[in-house]
Amino acid sequence: MGAFVISKRYNDEYKFVFTSRKGKVVFTSLSYELKFECEEDIEKFKASIGSADFLKFKSSSGKFFFKLMIGGNHFATSRKYTTSLRLQKGIDEIVRYGSQSETLDFSAGDLVFID
Secondary structure, three states: EEEEEEOOOOOOOOEEEEEEOOOEEEEEOOOOHHHHHHHHHHHHHHOOOHHHHEEEEEOOOOOOEEEEEEOEEEEEEOEEEHHHHHHHHHHEEEHHHHHEEEEEEEEOOOOOOOO
């Protein structure tokens, strides 16, 4: 099962990524000023995953990616995939596991594994 991972960007704004069962990033959210906004959007996404739209694109370098839309609004952007089949597998993983995935918060910047 995948997981939502909350962290901070270099400009001190919050973001979250959805990671696959194997730990690869599937998509990255937009930026949030406050952490609770990030948490609210994760819960909103879990509740409305059935109505999410996945707009598929191909970059100028030939890589495939999607933009995740909820209620007509841009919600997140996927990583780049080498084939359209892998892109579809990423979307399938979100649909299958997104609503039941746990949320992990690494935004405090504390070291998880201390020497």
